[in-house]
Amino acid sequence: MKSAEIRKAFLNFFEERGHTLVPSSSLVPENDPTLLFTNAGMVPFKDVFLGRDQRPYVRATSAQRCVRAGGKHNDLDNVGYTARHHTFFEMLGNFSFGDYFKREAIQYAWSFLTEVLQLPAEKLWVTVHHSDDEAADIWINEIGVPAERLARLDEDNFWQMGDTGPCGPCSEVFYDHGPDVFGGPPGSPDEDGDRYIEIWNLVFMQYDRDSAGTLHPLPSPSIDTGMGLERMAAVVQGVHSNYEIDLFVNLIKAAARATGQSDLDQPSLRVIADHIRSCAFLIVDGVLPSNEGRGYVLRRIIRRAVRHGHKLGAREPFFHQLVAALDDEMGQAYPALHERAAQIEKILLREEEQFARTLDHGMRLLEEALGNLAGNTLDGGTIFKLYDTYGFPFDLTADIVRERGVELDEQGFESELEAQRERARAASRFGADYGSEISIAGRTEFTGYDQLEDEAEIVALLDE
Numbered sequence: 001m002k003s004a005e006i007r008k009a010f011l012n013f014f015e016e017r018g019h020t021l022v023p024s025s026s027l028v029p030e031n032d033p034t035l036l037f038t039n040a041g042m043v044p045f046k047d048v049f050l051g052r053d054q055r056p057y058v059r060a061t062s063a064q065r066c067v068r069a070g071g072k073h074n075d076l077d078n079v080g081y082t083a084r085h086h087t088f089f090e091m092l093g094n095f096s097f098g099d100y101f102k103r104e105a106i107q108y109a110w111s112f113l114t115e116v117l118q119l120p121a122e123k124l125w126v127t128v129h130h131s132d133d134e135a136a137d138i139w140i141n142e143i144g145v146p147a148e149r150l151a152r153l154d155e156d157n158f159w160q161m162g163d164t165g166p167c168g169p170c171s172e173v174f175y176d177h178g179p180d181v182f183g184g185p186p187g188s189p190d191e192d193g194d195r196y197i198e199i200w201n202l203v204f205m206q207y208d209r210d211s212a213g214t215l216h217p218l219p220s221p222s223i224d225t226g227m228g229l230e231r232m233a234a235v236v237q238g239v240h241s242n243y244e245i246d247l248f249v250n251l252i253k254a255a256a257r258a259t260g261q262s263d264l265d266q267p268s269l270r271v272i273a274d275h276i277r278s279c280a281f282l283i284v285d286g287v288l289p290s291n292e293g294r295g296y297v298l299r300r301i302i303r304r305a306v307r308h309g310h311k312l313g314a315r316e317p318f319f320h321q322l323v324a325a326l327d328d329e330m331g332q333a334y335p336a337l338h339e340r341a342a343q344i345e346k347i348l349l350r351e352e353e354q355f356a357r358t359l360d361h362g363m364r365l366l367e368e369a370l371g372n373l374a375g376n377t378l379d380g381g382t383i384f385k386l387y388d389t390y391g392f393p394f395d396l397t398a399d400i401v402r403e404r405g406v407e408l409d410e411q412g413f414e415s416e417l418e419a420q421r422e423r424a425r426a427a428s429r430f431g432a433d434y435g436s437e438i439s440i441a442g443r444t445e446f447t448g449y450d451q452l453e454d455e456a457e458i459v460a461l462l463d464e
């Protein structure tokens, strides 16, 4: 089964069971300034769970595009290091708003996994919250999961929307990729390995937490579930890593072609293939590269991708070329991606060209500093210079030196940054043009000026 077929099978399964198919929302959450990006299928339903929004249905299903590259859920640093994390992924979900609850949610999940996808039951492991006897009982006595494949866990298995409000225990389903891969079952000391991979998370919203922290049972509890499409595709396609599924194989090949690389196993290719998805879809949803907020997250991801291309030897802009391959893979499911492909290319190319002016010099400076390193920590002054003069966001430098096992003096960097802010404040008090006080790339300060300039340039570019 291809990824697209799994998506379809999931949505059909729940539609047949009375769920209304709700289209994916934007990656930029509506009316929610507290959240950087949509990072789970439940985000568009937040107000429904809170009782502030009424919908004409009590059951819903969706394939929600998600980004976890900033804020509370940040998987950016996992990309290239684990088999299962992306910055952009699709979360398939089924939701009950005060309708069915725990028993049905567990039965649906089990039936989809073992009957529709026909996964062997003996490869599936489950976890529940340590307090949740009810869920443990359903899994063991009604579904028939052997007690040795069920673990009772603590903090990972309790979900809450915020400090107060709806919350409840979770149950996670894991797939055992077999003894060739390192890792122990959930709850064991080696659980951080990639052998047992979490594929589905069921949230049982059954309490309302008050400001004193006390849990009150909700009169009509709700269900929120999330299943990662790419992880499920890996399982169904019989491969271990998400990066080996149909969609990613083609993106990785395209990345290899664009960077002139012949070794398809290079981790940098996986990073680039991951990053083109988050960057393209963020632009589809209206985010533009800038030095502030969401736009700065986008800019940082683009620069990381470009640096990985540079590492592979690419010296010409390559990243924008991957939009065509992505369109081939996902344009049908997401018509807006297809329609805006040419614009996305232009925006990415502009960013690549802008960063290309300083990347090579910055890399030379960094190599030199690493060559002369006395201890095992890169000093704050160098990190700051890379940031301020060469447009290397802090996390980009961190991404590079991590490959060499070197640490960063983050505090030193912060105090250089603070000193710069102080200088700028002093300069502006004397009426200096602070827009030119600070060099071009990579800062997060003085964004008003810069933001407008970025947007104006991009608008002009798209009009061409």
Ligand code: ATP
Binding pocket: 040, 068, 075, 084, 085, 086, 087, 088, 089, 091, 198, 199, 200, 201, 226, 227, 228, 229, 230, 231
């Ligand atoms: P993990 O523990 O592996 O990081 P999680 O518990 O953070 O996963 P949830 O927040 O429960 O993930 O999200 C629901 C589902 O979405 C997961 O079970 C998984 O299938 C998928 N998922 C979560 N994060 C990612 C990611 N970064 N890339 C791809 N799929 C993901």
Ligand code: MG
Binding pocket: none
């Ligand atoms: Mg996670």
Ligand code: MG
Binding pocket: 156, 172, 198
């Ligand atoms: Mg987890």
Ligand code: MG
Binding pocket: 172, 198, 200, 201
């Ligand atoms: Mg989870």
